[in-house]
Each structure stands twice: as C-alpha cells, then as structure tokens.
Amino acid sequence: MRIGELSERTDTSRRLLRYYEEQGLIISSRSPNGYRNYEENLVDRVLQIRGLLDAGLPTRIIKQILPCLNKPRAIHFPDATPEMLATLTLERDRMTRRIDCLIRNRDAVSEYLDAVSGKRG
Amino acid sequence: MRIGELSERTDTSRRLLRYYEEQGLIISSRSPNGYRNYEENLVDRVLQIRGLLDAGLPTRIIKQILPCLNKPRAIHFPDATPEMLATLTLERDRMTRRIDCLIRNRDAVSEYLDAVSGKRG
DNA sequence: GTCGAGCCTCACACCGGTGTCAAGGTGGGA
DNA sequence: TCCCACCTTGACACCGGTGTGAGGCTCGAC
CATH class of the missing domain: 1.10.287 (Helix Hairpins)
Known part of the structure; x- marks a missing residue:
C-alpha cells in the first residue's frame, strides 16, 4: 500500500511515517515512480511504534527492540x-x-x- | 533543605528542580536571602515526578495528578x-x-x- | 491536455525537557 | 578581608517528535 493508506489505517501523519523510515524503524520499497510501497504488516508495526513512543521510548531504542518482536521470533535470531x-x-x-x-x-x-x-x- | 541537598538526594540537577518549580510541580519557601527551602517530603515528590516524566507524562498532566497522590489522600480532597x-x-x-x-x-x-x-x- | 490528488524532498519552526553559561548576591572559614 | 561554595535569575542552545509549507513529479479522470 502507499503512504496515504498506511497513514489512514494507523492514524499517523505521512510526515511521521517518513520520519520513522528515516530513523530506520520501518522500511519501504519504492515503485518506479519513487512512491513508497508498504507491506501489509507495517500497519501493526507502526501501531507498535506509536505505542512505544507514547510509552516514552526514544526511536533509537525502539529501533533496537523491534527486530526482536517479529512473529517468527524463535526462527531467525538477528x-x-x-x-x-x-x-x-x-x-x-x-x-x-x-x-x-x-x-x-x-x-x-x-x-x-x-x-x-x-x-x- | 536547600536546593543543593535536594539535588543530591534526588539525583536531579538544580536546573531541573527550578524548572519543576516553575512548572508548578513543587513549591519552596524562601529564606530571607532568597534561597529556596524544601520540606523533607519533597524528596519523594521529586522522585515521583521523575518517574512520571520518564514514563512519558508531560509536566502539565503531572501537575494535575500530583495533588491526588499525597499520603493523607482521603482527608483533604482538593x-x-x-x-x-x-x-x-x-x-x-x-x-x-x-x-x-x-x-x-x-x-x-x-x-x-x-x-x-x-x-x- | 489539463486538473487535481497524491506522492516526493527539503527546510524551517515549535514545544517540552534539559544542559550550560553569564553575572551577580550570600555567607562561612582561613 | 578575601575566597570559595552555594545560591539567584536569565538567556541561549540542543535534541527528539511533530507540523507545515514550498516546489516539483506522477497518474488517473475528464
């Protein structure tokens, strides 16, 4: 999905989504025209990020924590x-x-x- | 006690103690020379403030919450x-x-x- | 072809919590 | 008396999260 949809579905401004990407919290592929493309699971991830931010954690810590929080956790330890x-x-x-x-x-x-x-x- | 002692006992910079006062989170009486004087119980209060701030609450909310958190709570409802x-x-x-x-x-x-x-x- | 919506990057600005420094008053001990 | 540690206020500055706007590209609909 593109940034607009993700923005709506997570109630998060486009600005913030770009910021989170800049901070390495989320990643996106790009369409040939340069538009960001997001996977479906980004919705949950963004909500999680918001929650952690709201809980007082800074982005740089969240960035470290997130990789451990993926579903198939036990499988691919980073x-x-x-x-x-x-x-x-x-x-x-x-x-x-x-x-x-x-x-x-x-x-x-x-x-x-x-x-x-x-x-x- | 004066600000230096409170600062040491709460591991909080003098700057921040003045800031908390400016924000109405704590109060101090003044000595004739203008120095701040703190009651003993301010130690706990400052630690509580730090905890709440660290937990992500802004000072203006903490200010509203604090009055409810005093020991003889049931007695003097504000x-x-x-x-x-x-x-x-x-x-x-x-x-x-x-x-x-x-x-x-x-x-x-x-x-x-x-x-x-x-x-x- | 043109219009509008959506996207891009870049940059300035704000706010809250905090550090730091300047310029000055106070007060106890050598 | 002088010094030093401690206090005062005030200001500037930073950092992180966020808003906002400018200037420009893309793409679908008419």
Whole structure:
C-alpha cells in the first residue's frame, strides 16, 4: 500500500511515517515512480511504534527492540551482538521500572477517583 | 533543605528542580536571602515526578495528578472540578494503555533475551 | 491536455525537557 | 578581608517528535 493508506489505517501523519523510515524503524520499497510501497504488516508495526513512543521510548531504542518482536521470533535470531544484548537487558529493566512506576501512579489516581466518586455523592 | 541537598538526594540537577518549580510541580519557601527551602517530603515528590516524566507524562498532566497522590489522600480532597475529574479519568486510561503496551513489549524483549541466552549457549 | 490528488524532498519552526553559561548576591572559614 | 561554595535569575542552545509549507513529479479522470 502507499503512504496515504498506511497513514489512514494507523492514524499517523505521512510526515511521521517518513520520519520513522528515516530513523530506520520501518522500511519501504519504492515503485518506479519513487512512491513508497508498504507491506501489509507495517500497519501493526507502526501501531507498535506509536505505542512505544507514547510509552516514552526514544526511536533509537525502539529501533533496537523491534527486530526482536517479529512473529517468527524463535526462527531467525538477528545477529545479536553482546552490546546489543546488554542494551536490551538494560532497556528491559528500564521498562519494568517504568511499568511499576506507572502502575503505582495509575492506581493512586484510580483510588482517588474511586474515593471522589464514592464520597457522599 | 536547600536546593543543593535536594539535588543530591534526588539525583536531579538544580536546573531541573527550578524548572519543576516553575512548572508548578513543587513549591519552596524562601529564606530571607532568597534561597529556596524544601520540606523533607519533597524528596519523594521529586522522585515521583521523575518517574512520571520518564514514563512519558508531560509536566502539565503531572501537575494535575500530583495533588491526588499525597499520603493523607482521603482527608483533604482538593477542589475537584468536573473537568479535572474528566482529565484524570482520561489520563488514567491512557496510563493503563501505556502500561499494557509496555508490558507486552517488555515481555517480548524478555522472551527474546531468554531465547537467545537459552539457545545452544 | 489539463486538473487535481497524491506522492516526493527539503527546510524551517515549535514545544517540552534539559544542559550550560553569564553575572551577580550570600555567607562561612582561613 | 578575601575566597570559595552555594545560591539567584536569565538567556541561549540542543535534541527528539511533530507540523507545515514550498516546489516539483506522477497518474488517473475528464
């Protein structure tokens, strides 16, 4: 599909899609006329990227993480250098801390909302 | 305590502490000489702010959330306007989605790491 | 052939979080 | 008294994610 369709289906501006490509997060083939061509699975990938970005990860980390997140994961391990594994481990731990922190605060907000809605009203 | 101590204890630059104050996330009294004075509990609060920022929330949202996260929560409900409750509800849901997304991806990374470490090595 | 929609690249601009530096006040110890 | 560490405000600058617009090409429909 072309960029317009991908843009609509992922609710992501064309600008951003080009940016993600520039950052190496997604790839596209080109038609003879220079138009980008996207595979069907890019839809999911873009949504995943958005989610990770929204979760606070920078593109350069996402770029490292994405290759591990493909479906037939166990089959074609990319060439995992020790540094990359270290980065991934580090990042996984960061994510865990982030998750814990988010959960704590989400629950606090939730409790608060419950309390407010439940009080004398 | 003064800004230097708070900075050390929270591992946060003085610059950022002033910025957080400027954004209304923390408050300080002033000594006659103009120096900022911080209460003991600011340490926890700053750490919480850092966590939320790191989790991807912008300061203006954190500012709204923080008042709900104080210890004697059930006691002094701040004046919760309907708009604010709506914002909080919205943000809570965003946090939940973020959490889910982070967990999914964290687990995927984790699985990948497990697979790599477990394969023929 | 021409018009419009969609695509291309390039570039400037914004905003939020943060670093850094300048110029200056404060205050305790040698 | 002087020095140094610490504080103040203010400004400029960066980086990453994103918007926007200019100038130009492509392609299908009329």
